[in-house]
Amino acid sequence: MVESILCTNIPIQIISFTDTDGKVTPMRFRFTDRDGTQVTVNIERIVSTDRKPKNFGTNYECSATVCGVSKRFSLYYSGLTGAWMLSRIEQ
16 A cells, blocks of 8 residues: 555645745645555645755655655655656655
């Protein structure tokens, strides 16, 4: 169960909140696991945000409970393509 959560650089679907100043806050994301199961992760906390102006992207360090285990992970938003990726997971 949830084999893909150990992989990185996988595309994700995301629900985020954008305020009137343009600040984006990811709230929940979903990906398809290797066995075809849709996995939804509710983000509990945004630890840090690092905007990369030259790369037109933003890294979000987040934490969430996945299958009963607290995990810290990085999400990357590409401003050029509009795509989101699960880019890193702390083991």
